Amino acid sequence: ILNVEQSPQSLHVQEGDSTNFTCSFPSSNFYALHWYRWETAKSPEALFVMTLNGDEKKKGRISATLNTKEGYSYLYIKGSQPEDSATYLCALGVYGGSQGNLIFGKGTKLSVKP
Amino acid sequence: ETGVTQSPTHLIKTRGQQVTLRCSSQSGHNTVSWYQQALGQGPQFIFQYYREEENGRGNFPPRFSGLQFPNYSSELNVNALEQDDSALYLCASSLGQGALPDTQYFGPGTRLTVL
Numbered sequence: 001i002l003n004v005e006q007s008p009q010s011l012h013v014q015e016g017d018s019t020n021f022t023c024s025f026p027s028s029n030f031y032a033l034h035w036y037r038w039e040t041a042k043s044p045e046a047l048f049v050m051t052l053n054g055d056e057k058k059k060g061r062i063s064a065t066l067n068t069k070e071g072y073s074y075l076y077i078k079g080s081q082p083e084d085s086a087t088y089l090c091a092l093g094v095y096g097g098s099q100g101n102l103i104f105g106k107g108t109k110l111s112v113k114p
Numbered sequence: 115e116t117g118v119t120q121s122p123t124h125l126i127k128t129r130g131q132q133v134t135l136r137c138s139s140q141s142g143h144n145t146v147s148w149y150q151q152a153l154g155q156g157p158q159f160i161f162q163y164y165r166e167e168e169n170g171r172g173n174f175p176p177r178f179s180g181l182q183f184p185n186y187s188s189e190l191n192v193n194a195l196e197q198d199d200s201a202l203y204l205c206a207s208s209l210g211q212g213a214l215p216d217t218q219y220f221g222p223g224t225r226l227t228v229l
Contacts, residue, residue, distance in 0.1 A: 034215070042222060104156030106155055
């Protein structure tokens, strides 16, 4: 069974702080790494998908990097704002099997205090 | 472009009952995946439908079943409900086979409580 680990489980920062969190995954069976942002009472929103070792993606103040050889991805938020408060999920894309083709971590819950 | 929608938003059932959850996929998507998110866990894959056929199944018992319709909307049915079935059920649609990586777009979920 493939496992995706996210750390930390939760994070409390002040407005303006920059922050980052980690997603670790087994490097076998890999074909993509997805990041989602999930605000309370809303749908999970697709942020990034990365496929190649060394990939970097950026969307406004949020960016992500990927290391497939060592099996990790980082998500960075520069100058956190209260509206960044959400749970950030990473999901490993694998070729379909009994775990499906997206295997999720438990998420990192970010709270940004004004 | 309409996003993924799910109904109902919330549902309360008692043990032994049956439930049907519904999902409308995003326009142009032919693949629907269903996930269960129990408290404190990440979403767990239940099954996926591609063009009305089951295309992969997770580690869930047969009392979890599904359907996909010609318009690619989908249903999740759960029979003989147990208290442990209490969870948020998420539906996601995607472009499907041949589109890799296949980003899945999620609905807001149905919160099921089994008493």
